[in-house]
Amino acid sequence: MNLMIYERIKELSSMGEIVAGDQKERKLISKFEKMFSNIDDRKIVPIEVLNYSSETYMEGEKKIEAISLPYSPDIDFDGKIVRDFKSCNNSGILIILDNLYDINKFYIKALENQCQFIVFTLDNNLRKYVVKTPPFLNLSASIPPPIPAFYIRKNDLDYIREKISIKNLTKIKRTTGYIFEIIKNAKKDDKIYVSAHHDHWFTGEHDNLASLALFPEIESSIYELHLITFTAEEAGALGYSSFSWSFGSRYYLDNVVKNLDNIILNINLDNINPFSPVVKISPGLFTLSTKYFNVKREIEIYSDGYSFFKKGIPSLTIEGINPNYHSDNDTVNKDEEKGFYDILHKINTILNTEIVIDNLEIKENLVNIMENLPLPLRVNLVNITNNTFLDKKPTSIYKLYGGIYNFQERYAKVKPFPLILGLDSVRANTSKVFIEGKPSMELRPVDKEYYAHLMEQFIDYYINSIHELSKDIL
Structure with missing residues (x-):
């Protein structure tokens, strides 16, 4: 039975959070592979990734549900927590964020002020974000995060006074993640790669299982089509690299693909909002993409499309504003399905017309x-x-x-x-x-x-x- 997009999303998200290299990742790939049982040309590529898991206990006035942010180290702490950096020496600090992307600025400030740990909150969702040490944008090994960082719901702030108990037990290990590739029209010369990632925090329905759910209906009668889903987009880069995202796609393009010359386009799908999709493009794609989407003339660095761009391959990323980004409330509603089909139609229209780079x-x-x-x-x-x-x-x-x-x-x-x-x-x-x-x-x-x-x-x-x-x- 052919499932609709909404049903595919729910089937994939039933497995819960998938972190690069955990035991459930291979099972997700197997479940996804069954959606392409009629296609013979399928590949599963194993790669080495850095897997993170943790058990976290936090108690203030009562027990508080807390998330340890990757790649936080262990801690066993019972003492003071403060709300300003001047008082932070040998204590922890609590930070109320305006934006999730500010986490690493505050993390560095906590290190500079000799804080023992840092607790973040933004709203009443639980959220995840990888903490890093400078230099940022480092594709080589970086120093592991020296203090732990945690995230709590904002409505639990009332239970944090001056004292707090925190225990964090982590497991950080090299394990195997998986890239899955489906190839259609394998006798054509020019190739188009449609990419997404399957590792995701929490349910991850917009980011990024909805993108995977479009794959079974993506078609081209003109080009050799590679539908590829990457591991280690959210986290998993070896050596604690501070360029912590898109590791799987970088590895694939550096080590797996033998010839890049015939790849004429990458369409990357990530964190799509079907009601108001945002499309970011590399130079040369405005004329092509503006026929179908509202386009920003900027290159998205925070997604797998950037890995293609850095290899000289034109790339457009379809994404969106997601208020529940990286949170436990990232779920897709049934009324979004029409928007996803509209995006699917536009993708297929592009794939079945002559691609001209301007x-x-x-x-x-x-x-x-x-x-x-x-x-x-x-x-x-x-x-x-x-x-x-x-x-x-x-x-x-x-x-x-x-x-x-x-x-x-x-x-x-x-x-x-x-x-x-x-x-x-x-x-x-x-x-x-x-x-x-x-x-x-x-x-x-x-x-x-x-x-x-x-x-x-x-x-x-x-x-x-x-x-x-x-x-x-x-």
């Missing part, structure tokens, strides 16, 4: 950026915009983009020439800035002489990178 849009985007770059780099960019480089493979320029996280801001952003723009940001805002890398780079306010020296290094780096890209293509 080279002129990519070139114009590059020209607009050039105004803010140093003269030696502008000269090199003028040369490549005036020859056949961008006509042969314009999306190769994506490899010159990267993540920038200004510590004064809430979210990381994706920009071209991030080392140069990051250094300019440090000089303008006197705030430290982190640049994605392996390892990432932390830029701090510097004097003029050192700034000039760094800028010369970064200009040389990008000029050499442009020359290497040119040699690969021309």
